[in-house]
Amino acid sequence: MAKLVKIDLTNKKVDIEDVSHLQRDYLGGLGVNTKLLVDLTRPGADPLGPENILTFGAGTFVGTLLPTAARTELTGKSPLSNRFGTSNSGGHWGAALKFAGYSYVMLTGKSSAPVYITIDNEQIKIEDAAHLWGMSTTDTVDRIRREKGRDFQVASIGPAGEKLVRFASVQNNYHGSWGRTGMGAVMGSKNLKAVAVRGTGQVRVADRRGFAGIMREAFKKVVNHESYGYTNRFGSMVVADPYNKIGALPGHNFTRGYFDDWVETRGRGIFESDYKEKDLACFSCPIACTHWTNVKGGKYKGYENKGLEVSFTLEFGAKLGIKEIAEILKCSEVCNLYGMDVISASGVIAFAIEANQNGLLGKAAPEVPLAWGDFPGIIRLLESIGQRKGIGDLLAEGIKIASANIPGSAKYAMHIKGVEIPVRDPRGKWDVWTLGYLTNTRCGDHLRTRSPADNLLGKVRSYFEEEISVPVELINDLDMPDNLKEEIFGAPPSKVDIPKMAVYAEDLITIINSTGLCIRPPVHRGLGPGFYARALAAVTGCPYTEQEVMKAASDIWHLQHQFNVREGETIEEYAFPDRFYEEALPFKSGSKPPLPREIITAVLQSYFKARQIYGFVENYL
Amino acid sequence: MAWKISLNEARCTGCRICEMICSWSDEGGFDPSRSLITVESIDEKDAHFSIRFDPGCKNCGLCATYCASKALVKEKEQRDG
Ligand code: SF4
Ligand code: SF4
Ligand code: SF4
Numbered sequence: 001m002a003k004l005v006k007i008d009l010t011n012k013k014v015d016i017e018d019v020s021h022l023q024r025d026y027l028g029g030l031g032v033n034t035k036l037l038v039d040l041t042r043p044g045a046d047p048l049g050p051e052n053i054l055t056f057g058a059g060t061f062v063g064t065l066l067p068t069a070a071r072t073e074l075t076g077k078s079p080l081s082n083r084f085g086t087s088n089s090g091g092h093w094g095a096a097l098k099f100a101g102y103s104y105v106m107l108t109g110k111s112s113a114p115v116y117i118t119i120d121n122e123q124i125k126i127e128d129a130a131h132l133w134g135m136s137t138t139d140t141v142d143r144i145r146r147e148k149g150r151d152f153q154v155a156s157i158g159p160a161g162e163k164l165v166r167f168a169s170v171q172n173n174y175h176g177s178w179g180r181t182g183m184g185a186v187m188g189s190k191n192l193k194a195v196a197v198r199g200t201g202q203v204r205v206a207d208r209r210g211f212a213g214i215m216r217e218a219f220k221k222v223v224n225h226e227s228y229g230y231t232n233r234f235g236s237m238v239v240a241d242p243y244n245k246i247g248a249l250p251g252h253n254f255t256r257g258y259f260d261d262w263v264e265t266r267g268r269g270i271f272e273s274d275y276k277e278k279d280l281a282c283f284s285c286p287i288a289c290t291h292w293t294n295v296k297g298g299k300y301k302g303y304e305n306k307g308l309e310v311s312f313t314l315e316f317g318a319k320l321g322i323k324e325i326a327e328i329l330k331c332s333e334v335c336n337l338y339g340m341d342v343i344s345a346s347g348v349i350a351f352a353i354e355a356n357q358n359g360l361l362g363k364a365a366p367e368v369p370l371a372w373g374d375f376p377g378i379i380r381l382l383e384s385i386g387q388r389k390g391i392g393d394l395l396a397e398g399i400k401i402a403s404a405n406i407p408g409s410a411k412y413a414m415h416i417k418g419v420e421i422p423v424r425d426p427r428g429k430w431d432v433w434t435l436g437y438l439t440n441t442r443c444g445d446h447l448r449t450r451s452p453a454d455n456l457l458g459k460v461r462s463y464f465e466e467e468i469s470v471p472v473e474l475i476n477d478l479d480m481p482d483n484l485k486e487e488i489f490g491a492p493p494s495k496v497d498i499p500k501m502a503v504y505a506e507d508l509i510t511i512i513n514s515t516g517l518c519i520r521p522p523v524h525r526g527l528g529p530g531f532y533a534r535a536l537a538a539v540t541g542c543p544y545t546e547q548e549v550m551k552a553a554s555d556i557w558h559l560q561h562q563f564n565v566r567e568g569e570t571i572e573e574y575a576f577p578d579r580f581y582e583e584a585l586p587f588k589s590g591s592k593p594p595l596p597r598e599i600i601t602a603v604l605q606s607y608f609k610a611r612q613i614y615g616f617v618e619n620y621l
Numbered sequence: 622m623a624w625k626i627s628l629n630e631a632r633c634t635g636c637r638i639c640e641m642i643c644s645w646s647d648e649g650g651f652d653p654s655r656s657l658i659t660v661e662s663i664d665e666k667d668a669h670f671s672i673r674f675d676p677g678c679k680n681c682g683l684c685a686t687y688c689a690s691k692a693l694v695k696e697k698e699q700r701d702g
Contacts, residue, residue: 064651065641065687092637099654142665150662174666200654208649223689279690280668281634284641286689288634292668306668 002028002060002103005124007117009190010050010109014124019104024542027514027549028060028103030086031556033075036106037084038559043566047079047182048164048189050110056097056155056195059516062283063098063203064539065215067222068518070094070282074155078181079189080166080344080398081418081443083564085181088447088513089172090282096153099199107190116156116194118148121201129193133162136337137171144196156194157184158339160386164188165396167344167420171336175306179341181419181442182398206541214535218527223286226474227521232279235289236310236520237268242456247587248428249318250421252372253350254414257428257585257592259318266317266325271308274298275325280306282518289520293329300326305333314423315346320353321372334379338386347420348395348402349381354412361406365391410578416444417573426576427585427592430461432501438574438600439502439607441560448513451505452478452525453489453496461592463599464606465495479528480504481546499606507553514556529553561613574604624682625696626674633660633670633692639684658684 002023006015019032026032033055045051054076061069072094078085097105100121114129132140137158144154154173161168161184168184169177178184187193205211222228230238243249244267247257264270274296281288295303303326316322316331335342355361356368367390369377384392394402399420403413414421416437421444426434436449455469468475468489475493478485484504488497509519511532517523533544576595584591608614637660640653657675662668672692685693 065638065645095637099652145665202646202650202652204648204650206649208647211649219687278631278668279634281636281690283637285634285636286638286687288636288690304666304668306666 003101004104004106005102005119006106006108007124007126008109009107009111009115009126009192012111012126014126016102023060023103023540025552026556027511027536027552029057029071029516030073030075030088030510030513031552032104032514033057033073033086034084034556034559034563037075037077038563040108041077045077047077047082047085047186050108050190052077052186052189054107054183054186054190056105058094058097058103059514060103060536061539062094062516064205064211065284066218066517066535068282068285068287068520068523069516070284071513071516071518072097073513074170074178074183076183076186077567078183078419078442079164079185080182083417083443083567083569084441084560085183085186086442087169087178087180087183089176089178090285090518091153091172091176092283093153093155093172093176093197094516095283096197096199098203099201100197101199101201105195107187107192110189111191114191114193116144116192116196118152119195119197119199120148121199132193134159137339138174138337140194141173144194148196149198152196152198154194154196156339157187157192158337158386160338160340160396161185161188162193163386163388163396165338165340165385165388166398166401167341167348169335169339169341171339175336177336177341180343180445180447182341184339205539207538210534210538214531214538218531218535219286221526222522225522225526227525228287231287231289231521234268234272235291235308237271237308237313238310239456240266240268240271240310240313243314243424243428246429246457247585247592248424250314250423250425251318252321253319253354253412254421254425254579255354255586257425258587261323262318265323266313266328271325275308277304285518287518287520287522295326298326300324303329305329307332311423312342315342316378319346319350320378322375322378323373324375327375331375331378331382334382334386338383340382340386343422344398344420345382345385347414347422348385348399349378351399351403351409351412351414352381352391352395355406355409358408358412360409361391367391414577414579416576417569419444421577422446425580425585427580427595428587429456429458430463430595431455431458431466432496432498432505435498435502435603435607436505438576438604440506441557441564447519448509449502449505450509450519450524451496451501452480452508452528453501455496463603464498466498468493468496474525478525479530481529481550499603500610502607503610506557507550510553510556511549514553557611558613576600622682623680624685626680626682626685627694627696628672629692629694630670630672632690633672634690635660635662635667635670636690638687638689639672639693642683642687
């Protein structure tokens with residue numbers, strides 16, 4: 001049985017509901033969260049008002065032993081975009097919830113004073129959080145564990161969430177994060193400091209024999225996948241060097257895609273040799289793509305932190321120009337302590353620096369650095385944003401609102417539909433991933449439209465199709481519906497149809513985020529809808545076919561899209577900032593040309609056609 | 622078959638796969654809190670771990686078979702019984 005804990009913070013009421021039927025139709029995790037948000041929030045609801053609902057959904061496989069079955073989705077209406085908001089985190093929180101006997105926690109209303117929630121197996125309490133309010137996220141974790149037990153897993157907000165910074169995160173113990181789209185601000189608006197969970201019960205699969213085979217198959221496929229070795233060794237840092245090589249870094253607020261000294265200062269090799277101590281993993285994960293850093297020499301010798309994730313490097317290292325890995329980690333540490341999304345925080349600072357360099361801030365903002373890479377200045381500004389002090393108060397609104405309040409700054413405002421654009425410049429590399437910046441339902445983001453046959457090093461920019469760079473056997477081996485394989489790659493495989501692949505990629509990631517596995521390459525490329533159908537049947541006891549799983553994923557995407565349209569989304573919003581259409585991107589001695597607006601629009605039309613949403617397009621084009 | 626299992630705690634990633642597989646029951650339940658191996662954080666940051674076998678451990682070696690980080694390694698066969 002899949003149980004939803006419903007917590008009404010206004011009336012301090014707790015109810016438990018069986019949502020197995022919803023899980024059957026919407027796969028779990030992200031899918032169930034989506035259905036609850038769409039059905040239970042009124043159109044136009046204030047994302048920071050009591051009507052917004054916030055749901056933690058542990059994926060359907062979490063609590064069983066499938067590789068990477070650790071992930072929990074956190075969903076609500078986003079205060080950053082006023083659209084569908086959601087983010088995903090691993091660690092141990094979701095597993096604890098499952099072992100306590102629950103799959104979902106839905107928070108409604110607003111408490112009149114600060115509270116936190118403890119779920120200790122069957123005991124659920126709403127407790128006074130006056131003594132926790134104002135604390136950093138790590139102090140909050142420590143304090144709750146001291147009072148309640150070391151084995152509590154803690155989802156908490158820091159000062160940024162309390163102060164309604166629109167891109168505040170919810171932190172998962174010390175280092176994990178539900179980062180994007182401002183779910184921490186939603187939690188803060190409800191006066192909810194933390195949700196702490198301890199579970200010591202059992203999670204049962206419906207079909208033990210069937211599951212045993214599926215478990216062995218999944219471990220074999222993931223651990224033997226060609227991407228396993230480098231994903232374990234470098235984690236996400238594996239792409240740090242190629243992004244520079246192809247000139248796709250978001251350097252200095254998307255004005256340079258390449259740095260001469262990138263590999264020596266911020267590359268994956270130096271990270272491994274001079275910083276990395278050991279591998280760390282989320283619950284049930286044999287990949288262990290995350291790492292513990294213990295700086296081996298120099299000024300920061302002995303400094304320890306979790307990381308390095310490539311998003312920290314691309315954001316603080318490239319977008320803001322910081323060269324020292326320990327300083328990049330310290331920026332991410334400040335974000336963790338305050339509870340802020342790394343990408344949006346870095347994005348809004350890059351915006352402010354460029355606006356300042358162009359004389360738009362005047363004397364009003366002495367705390368905004370003028371130079372890229374000004375580490376002390378960037379740390380100070382991160383803290384001002386987390387505390388909403390000085391210009392930090394305006395920057396805490398996110399780039400879209402901040403730029404509306406600074407005349408002449410629109411050209412430096414690198415966001416899509418209100419969400420700061422992450423990690424890679426589409427002029428450096430155009431592909432499924434960058435089309436996804438426009439099409440994914442949580443707005444300017446890079447994690448929800450990723451092709452399982454990525455081709456980072458393709459040379460010719462082509463808007464509708466890209467060359468295949470992975471061996472054809474890998475494409476033949478992909479677990480993917482045959483008809484789609486043929487439509488997307490051709491028969492025999494010869495190219496990737498970008499708009500059609502974007503649709504499939506979004507649906508595949510929806511399945512992963514609903515079942516609770518992880519989107520890192522060994523899972524993303526190694527397992528597909530056929531596997532998920534068999535695994536869902538073994539875990540839940542409900543029969544599924546590959547087609548039913550694909551249909552459910554598409555239904556979930558459409559619900560999110562309809563939610564966005566209901567909240568005012570128009571086709572005009574499917575656009576990059578002008579910089580990408582008007583300016584070339586410097587690369588070594590030459591440059592990469594801007595994106596042609598009319599061609600991008602045509603690619604989008606093909607995408608909408610593949611998505612089968614005609615009404616939306618006809619109404620607006 | 623019984624195995625000797627060697628430990629290398631510094632390699633442990635904290636994934637708890639060993640606890641999960643050890644606790645998998647004939648009825649299909651996972652229950653890591655009842656496993657015969659226990660992995661615990663030794664710092665508040667959940668970065669380093671201690672590993673402990675319960676006296677009831679049957680030396681079946683399953684935990685080591687599934688441990689991807691080689692924190693647990695099946696050393697050599699022991700004589701059964
Ligand atoms: S691959 Fe990395 S992020 Fe994903 S579950 Fe494993 S350790 Fe966590
Ligand atoms: S001993 Fe191995 S399987 Fe157990 S938690 Fe550590 S790394 Fe994971
Ligand atoms: S050897 Fe077998 S019984 Fe002992 S801890 Fe490992 S899995 Fe459990």
